[in-house]
Amino acid sequence: MDRIIRGRKAHRAGHLAEYVALIHLMLKGYRILGFRLKTPRGEIDILAQKGRRLAVVEVKSRRTPQEAYETVSATQQARLWQAGLALQAKKPQLQSFDLNIDLYILAPGHWPQHRINAFEAPPF
Template sequence: MTQRLPRPAPIRRPKAAWRQARGGAAFRDGHAAEWIAAVWLMAKGYQILGFRLKGRGGEIDLLARRGRVLAVVEVKRRATLDAAVLSLKPAQFERLRAAGEAVRRNRPALQPLELRIDMVALAPGRFPRHLRGVERGG
């Protein structure tokens, strides 16, 4: 009769190191893209009211004001500017609108402003593209 050896326990690896590194890099790249977009908008006369505002409706990358307009700004960084522009989907557009309405509703000073959904598209080696009043998305 042969004796069976106990099966070795599977090696438990922490979350794959490469995945964690990639996630951290994406987080840093996202922050960097938002700062670039904020500087670009400030150069165009916008006042930045907030970064990464989280609410029930979703997350607003940048909240900016210029005159009578309150802009909910989505920042997209892709390999090309066209890819960045096309990456805003209808469901995300609706979440941005809902989040913007919630922010405006909860801050009396912002209530009289016109709400607008904007986008700043970024791509390596290109100047940012600011799209004002984007439509529902593709």
Template sequence: MKRPWRVRLGSRSRAAGRLAEVWAAAWLMAKGYQVLGFRLKAGGGEIDLLARRGRTLALVEDKRRESPEAALESLLPDQRARLVKAGRTLVARRRGLQGLDLRLDLFAFAPGHWPRHFRGLIVEDERTV
């Protein structure tokens, strides 16, 4: 049985994560992206946000850490690979997404800093997928 303080901590973390996703979505829409989905599960991974602008399909992960750099460092190679695999699975399932260039992005949230959008951590154009 979970302790009450542990349940409260988990609830606060989930709420903070949801708020970060909303912030990231609003930021992307202001930049001209179309947000296609939140928390999409596919291919053994979960994509926080899926967004499209032109021929680019962005798999967007959001991280809250003590600094934007720490958030970037926390996205390890195995997690990056899982996210790209999940993105490929989504593209294969949805005909409307096929032929788009796939890109992994990160939104970093840190206390005392503006959110930072790291674009193109992994880029796969339609010819490499």
């Protein structure tokens, strides 16, 4: 039973972190194009655009910023790139934008961090 309760708390905390990121990105001038998007390649927490940047934003909430960064495995990074590229291929209006994978980090006792272009594109 404790495991179920912890899981629910983590799920709610994750959703709260996504909403914080969403609001912060809008305040920074980003236009939100999608939220919790399901794609055949994986889920995109936030899809945002600012200028010529198209950002696939992964939101992580952990005990420390470093822990949040380290939880995004190379496999997950590749999935994020593939999901973003698949969306661009499917939607002609997105094809002219420069795709980036950003990381939005929330950790207790730290200011929220928006790491722009946090991960290099993997060689496919």
